[in-house]
Amino acid sequence: MGEKLSQFWKASAQKESEGKLILPRQKDAEDEIASYASINRGDPAMSCVPCVGIASRSCVNCPTCQGTGRIPREQEKQLVALIPYGDQRLKPRRTKLYVCLAVTICLLMTSLSIFFLFPRSITVLPAGLNASSIGFNATTTSICLNMTNVLNITNNNFYPVTVVQLDIEVLHQSLVIGKTTMKTLLNISPLQSGQIFYMVASRILDSNTYNICTWTKIKVHNVLLHIQGTLTCTYLCHSEQLAFENYQYVDCRGNATLPHPLHHRDRP
Structure with missing residues (x-):
């Protein structure tokens, strides 16, 4: 114990x-x-x-x-x-609202930029003959033709376009009878139209055409000409060439053709 x-x-x-x-x-x-x-x-x-x-x-x-x-x-x-x-510091107020607002603004700005800066077509439309003068040489059976034509240009973009050069060729029966190159500086505002006047000196060396133009027994003295051209435009640091062509009749009976009225295509 x-x-x-x-x-x-x-x-x-x-x-x-x-x-x-x-x-x-x-x-x-x-x-x-x-x-x-x-x-x-x-x-x-x-x-x-x-x-x-x-x-x-x-x-x-x-x-x-x-x-x-x-x-x-x-x-x-x-x-x-x-x-x-x-x-509360871990739950900032209106965070979702600010994020949604920022994303919406970014999307809106991107959409507007694409809409306004997206390249659109530049319309080139020959307006026809404005004036002409004709001379005949009986010794060589040739025709000297000086024409002044009009070219309408429409800018469908939301930014200005500048026309810097115009190249023209005039053909008669698949033969080149005249050429010209014109340096220009035409500024076309957004959604507006402009006009260019160009002159081409041509010489037709064809006896049949000479006879048609000088024959007094017939009333119609027209010469069919084929005009081909290239227009060089610049916009937004980019250069673009626009090709066009046109067929037109020229009255070779008289010594001169009066200017024709022009149809403007200005857009509002």
Whole structure:
């Protein structure tokens, strides 16, 4: 019986000594954790507690506390500031509205840019003969023909177009009888039309045509001419060549042809 009591008292003393060793350690650990833990979820300025038992020279201002608390200098790059999930800083107001508005504006600007800058056709339409003068050479049975023609140009784009050059060839019975190249600088406004007057000096070396033009017994003295041309335009740092052709009759009986009225095609 005495042996059992002695063993009981020894076990009780051993447990008491172990408790004395363990409890201070738990208390110290809890104090150390409490020094760095957050005690107020709503106020970030109260999320740090000044360190205890550490000299002030070994501490730095806590970035999370904005200077209201202090942490050990060794722990400066190891601590992480936690923000509650329900914090308003994680839920900016009207974020979806701002994102949708920005995307809509970008799409609208892109669509408008494509609509206004997309290249459209430039219409080139010969308006016919404006005036002509004819001369005959009986020795060589040739006809000298000077014509002034009109060319209508319509700009269907939303930006200005500049005409820089015009190349013309005049053919009679598949033979080239006249050529001309005219350097010009015609600016055509958006959705507007313009006109170019060009003159071509031609010479027809055909005895049958000479006889038709000089024969007084017939009333109709027309010469069919085939006009081919190339118009060079520039817009938006881009150059484009537009080809056109036209057939027209020229009265070769009289010495001159009066100017014909022109039909303007200006767009509103």
